[in-house]
Amino acid sequence: MASLHSTEPATGEHLWTGESGDPDAEIGRARAAWAGWAARPLAVRIETMRRFANVVRGQKEPFADLIARETGKPLWESATEVDAVVNKVDISVSAYSERTSQRRLEGALGARVAVRHKPHGVLAVLGPYNFPAHLPNGHIVPALLAGNAVVFKPSEKTPAVGERLVALFHEAGVPEDVLRCIQGGPEVGKALAAHPGLDGLLFTGSARAGLALHRQFADTPSKILALEMGGNNPLVIWDAPDIHAAAIIAVQSAFLSAGQRCTAARRLIVRDGQHQELLDTIVKLADRLIVDHPHANPAPFMGPVIDRDAADHLQEGFLSLLTRGGRPIKHLERSADDRPFLTPAIIDVTEVRDRPDAELFGPVLQVIRVPDFDSALAEANATRYGLAAALVGGSPELYDRFWANSRAGVINWNKPTNGAPSNAPFGGIGNSGNHRPSAYYAADYCAYPVTSSEAEQARAAIGVGLRDPRAANELEG
Numbered sequence: 001m002a003s004l005h006s007t008e009p010a011t012g013e014h015l016w017t018g019e020s021g022d023p024d025a026e027i028g029r030a031r032a033a034w035a036g037w038a039a040r041p042l043a044v045r046i047e048t049m050r051r052f053a054n055v056v057r058g059q060k061e062p063f064a065d066l067i068a069r070e071t072g073k074p075l076w077e078s079a080t081e082v083d084a085v086v087n088k089v090d091i092s093v094s095a096y097s098e099r100t101s102q103r104r105l106e107g108a109l110g111a112r113v114a115v116r117h118k119p120h121g122v123l124a125v126l127g128p129y130n131f132p133a134h135l136p137n138g139h140i141v142p143a144l145l146a147g148n149a150v151v152f153k154p155s156e157k158t159p160a161v162g163e164r165l166v167a168l169f170h171e172a173g174v175p176e177d178v179l180r181c182i183q184g185g186p187e188v189g190k191a192l193a194a195h196p197g198l199d200g201l202l203f204t205g206s207a208r209a210g211l212a213l214h215r216q217f218a219d220t221p222s223k224i225l226a227l228e229m230g231g232n233n234p235l236v237i238w239d240a241p242d243i244h245a246a247a248i249i250a251v252q253s254a255f256l257s258a259g260q261r262c263t264a265a266r267r268l269i270v271r272d273g274q275h276q277e278l279l280d281t282i283v284k285l286a287d288r289l290i291v292d293h294p295h296a297n298p299a300p301f302m303g304p305v306i307d308r309d310a311a312d313h314l315q316e317g318f319l320s321l322l323t324r325g326g327r328p329i330k331h332l333e334r335s336a337d338d339r340p341f342l343t344p345a346i347i348d349v350t351e352v353r354d355r356p357d358a359e360l361f362g363p364v365l366q367v368i369r370v371p372d373f374d375s376a377l378a379e380a381n382a383t384r385y386g387l388a389a390a391l392v393g394g395s396p397e398l399y400d401r402f403w404a405n406s407r408a409g410v411i412n413w414n415k416p417t418n419g420a421p422s423n424a425p426f427g428g429i430g431n432s433g434n435h436r437p438s439a440y441y442a443a444d445y446c447a448y449p450v451t452s453s454e455a456e457q458a459r460a461a462i463g464v465g466l467r468d469p470r471a472a473n474e475l476e477g
């Protein structure tokens with residue numbers, strides 16, 4: 001078994017050591033346990049999830065501290081992630097009852113028709129590092145509520161948070177075998193995905209990995225696969241009456257979580273000739289953002305990116321845009337050689353030919369100047385992804401046009417691209433997802449519907465097509 005380590009991005013200090021797990025053993029344990037969990041009354045599963053919320057609430061500070069240390073995100077932001085974990089429970093209970101509860105319908109000839117939902121069985125959850133608790137939790141809570149057993153593999157970059165999350169569920173009374181934590185990297189993810197004992201896989205992460213999983217599942221349409229992937233999200237600022245407010249929305253969209261959000265704005269699209277004051281204001285704000293250790297005082301706006309490889313990759317991406325004709329507005333700088341602290345960066349890529357449609361998962365905002373709103377719409381949609389898009393400014397009519405013509409699962413007006421609500425569906429089109437949105441609609445992929453026509457007694461008659469109708473009555477007898 002491979003030995004795994006996790007270190008704090010901000011300090012390089014060692015945080016966690018463990019071993020990569022055995023998919024066969026973990027799926028076997030979950031498989032043996034899931035029927036018992038599914039047979040428990042829904043009220044018991046709801047009560048257990050509510051206990052989990054209380055346990056997390058009671059450990060908010062240490063849990064937020066661990067998230068801050070393992071991801072590098074500021075302590076205040078890590079505390080909001082813990083809040084999201086807690087809030088997920090009530091939201092998922094409502095979603096379960098609204099989207100997958102029992103229903104009775106009138107059938108033909110007075111028959112009773114019941115629609116009920118069943119759990120799939122054993123589901124794997126693969127998590128990303130940027131929200132190591134909230135996003136896997138967004139699959140785990142609805143999956144457990146619906147009666148599935150879960151094998152959760154945290155990102156190899158955030159194993160300690162994943163392990164703690166699972167321990168909190170166990171503390172709340174979820175049986176140990178109903179929710180398993182398995183550590184490891186992509187190889188373990190692949191092995192889980194390929195395991196015949198698995199009934200489905202719920203994934204949040206990069207398009208690269210999501211598309212590989214999609215290929216891997218091509219021969220097993222019987223297994224549910226939910227993919228929540230990345231984005232190359234456009235933010236269009238057009239005729240904004242309040243430049244300062246528009247600039248704040250741009251900064252929040254691009255640089256919150258050091259740009260490590262799937263919903264972060266990657267491309268800022270502005271009207272050519274009327275862009276300078278806006279860009280100057282954005283740069284002034286970005287210059288003032290504090291980039292520091294997650295526990296620093298004063299509190300930073302953003303911490304480091306996850307590790308040095310990610311920082312190297314972002315620097316290479318920025319450099320590549322420069323060499324292809326990008327004009328730097330604010331350089332991507334590394335404030336410490338040995339740690340992955342990056343400053344927010346802005347680059348005008350209007351003149352870059354064949355702009356790469358790639359997700360630069362960090363604090364890099366690309367500016368594109370266009371002459372008119374039609375060109376802004378065309379630029380916004382010039383991506384294989386389709387997660388989030390936002391318009392700042394304009395009129396209700398302009399927003400109607402933006403909404404109608406944008407290809408994305410999240411479309412906002414005068415709000416940042418990020419910060420999507422958990423009590424609504426959340427997912428993308430194109431390379432951002434496979435039409436199985438998460439958040440409120442996670443209930444849909446955690447259970448399947450069963451329609452039953454039911455009667456207390458068998459009563460039937462053949463009304464037409466018999467030679468002797470009396471014989472039909474006798475048969476009915």
Ligand SMILES: NC(=O)C1=CN([C@@H]2O[C@H](COP(=O)(O)OP(=O)(O)OC[C@H]3O[C@@H](n4cnc5c(N)ncnc54)[C@H](O)[C@@H]3O)[C@@H](O)[C@H]2O)C=CC1
Pocket residue numbers: 126127128129130131135153154155156184185186187188189190193204205206207208209210212213228229230231261262263359361387432
């Ligand atoms: N749409 C959404 O809801 C969200 C999407 N993301 C996306 O996630 C990415 C950042 O997270 P990362 O952890 O870097 O993603 P990643 O794709 O590298 O890893 C995600 C998980 O999949 C596993 N994995 C990687 N390759 C695999 C493979 N071929 N087969 C099976 N498992 C595999 C990893 O070990 C990890 O547990 C960004 O692209 C971001 O946009 C992040 C948060 C939310």
Ligand SMILES: O=C(O)CCC(=O)N[C@@H](CCC(=O)O)C(=O)O
Pocket residue numbers: 130131135138260261262263264417418419420421422423426438439
């Ligand atoms: O999953 C939910 O409960 C709602 C979606 C959500 O939390 N989105 C966040 C984070 C996702 C990310 O960007 O990685 C957001 O839109 O900021």
